[in-house]
Amino acid sequence: MKISCDKATAICDKSQYGEVTAWERLKLSLHLVLCKKCGLYSKQNIVLSKCLKKHKEFKKKIKCCLSEDEKMAMEVTLKDKKP
Amino acid sequence: MNQEKTHTLNPDKWVGQHADYLFNYATSRINDHDLAKDLVQDTFFAALKAMNNFQGKASERTWLIAILKRKIIDYYRKINSAKGKAEVKMNFYSDGEREGEWIEERVPTNWNNETDKNLENEELNIVLEKCINNLPEKYALVFRMKTIQDFETDEICKELEITASNLWVIIHRARTQLRKCMEDNWFKN
Numbered sequence: 477m478k479i480s481c482d483k484a485t486a487i488c489d490k491s492q493y494g495e496v497t498a499w500e501r502l503k504l505s506l507h508l509v510l511c512k513k514c515g516l517y518s519k520q521n522i523v524l525s526k527c528l529k530k531h532k533e534f535k536k537k538i539k540c541c542l543s544e545d546e547k548m549a550m551e552v553t554l555k556d557k558k559p
Numbered sequence: 560m561n562q563e564k565t566h567t568l569n570p571d572k573w574v575g576q577h578a579d580y581l582f583n584y585a586t587s588r589i590n591d592h593d594l595a596k597d598l599v600q601d602t603f604f605a606a607l608k609a610m611n612n613f614q615g616k617a618s619e620r621t622w623l624i625a626i627l628k629r630k631i632i633d634y635y636r637k638i639n640s641a642k643g644k645a646e647v648k649m650n651f652y653s654d655g656e657r658e659g660e661w662i663e664e665r666v667p668t669n670w671n672n673e674t675d676k677n678l679e680n681e682e683l684n685i686v687l688e689k690c691i692n693n694l695p696e697k698y699a700l701v702f703r704m705k706t707i708q709d710f711e712t713d714e715i716c717k718e719l720e721i722t723a724s725n726l727w728v729i730i731h732r733a734r735t736q737l738r739k740c741m742e743d744n745w746f747k748n
Contacts (some may be wrong), residue, residue, distance in 0.1 A: 480659020482652035486731040493730075494685075495707065495712065516667045520746075524738055526581070526678060527687060532707050534684045538605045540592060542582050554603050554606070558570065 479503050484514045485521075492525045565615035568622075575601055575687060577620055581627055587708050588631060590692070598634065602627040604612040621697035628718065635719050639697045651735050665739065670746035683745065694733050701726060 479487075484507040490520045496504070508515050543548075567575075578599060585595035605626050651665045652658075663743065677683065693700055704710045705726070708740060712723055721729075 480652070481661050482659035485735065486727065488732045488736045490727055492734075493712075513661050513666050518671070520667055520670060520738060520742075521734070523746075524734070527683060527741070529581070529748050530704055531684050531687045532709070534681070534709055540586055542578055544587065544595065546596060547574050547578050550578060550600055550603070553600065554574060554607070557604055557607055 477503065477506065479507050481507075481511060481514050482510065484508070488514070488518050488521050494520055530554050566618050566622075567615065568606075568610055568613055568619055570603075570607060570610070573606070573619075573623070575621055581623060584624060585631065586626060588704055589634070590699070590703060594634075598627065599632050601630055605630070615657070621693065631669055632718065632720060634696070635700060638700070649736055649739070653741075668742065668747070670742065677678055686742065686745045690744065693740055698729050698733040698736075700728045702737075707729060 483496065484504055487496055487504040490496050491504070508518060581599045581602060582595055585598050586592065589595050589598070594617065602623060608625055609626070617625070649665075651662060652661055653660045694702065699719075701715065702716075704715050705712070710718075712726060715721075716723055716726060
């Protein structure tokens with residue numbers, strides 16, 4: 477029933493994605509009652525998730541593509557390789 | 560009588576029709592422009608060699624993506640087994656008698672900078688990007704797919720041929736390190 481900080485924070489990470497089982501959540505809650513260090517980790521994990529969510533949106537706006545030059549170079553190399 | 564349409568291959572048109580799509584597919588997993596480009600190139604090369612095996616059941620693009628997928632798995636396997644050049648493994652938890660407990664020097668410390676206004680700061684993205692790039696490549700790949708690209712757990716597991724257990728261990732290691740990096744470079748200033 478009692479879990480280590482390593483295990484607790486692992487469950488905490490998993491919960492950021494909404495994929496923990498009820499059993500895991502219980503073990504984590506019990507651990508957090510007594511462990512201030514993991515309590516802080518847990519709090520910060522939520523902040524981190526918020527940042528990552530913003531980052532995800534930020535990345536979506538930036539589209540990276542192959543340039544026309546790069547594509548042309550690829551055409552050329554491909555032609556050379558044709559059997 | 561319905562005849563199933565048999566697809567054909569048109570290598571002359573591959574770059575024009577599929578390069579961007581393949582590139583996009585690659586960069587959503589591998590955050591490296593040049594590396595992704597190489598993988599796309601390699602995919603075309605491999606496709607040329609394999610043309611005789613094409614049975615026409617799948618579309619040209621589907622077939623090419625399947626080749627690219629294998630290249631990505633191969634890449635992942637390579638970085639996963641590579642003895643990291645001085646891979647500094649940061650330990651956060653104790654190994655010995657007090658197994659699983661926080662190592663004192665690595666315990667989370669209080670942050671100053673947590674307000675929501677902070678989230679609007681574009682600088683945050685630059686620091687976050689840097690911290691993610693600082694992760695060991697094998698963690699970064701899985702982490703990005705799960706967290707930034709929003710792939711489902713079983714999608715990633717199927718693609719990279721890892722178990723869900725493996726995935727969560729990697730996510731745990733990645734996030735532990737990421738938290739520390741952000742603490743040092745953003746939240747404590």
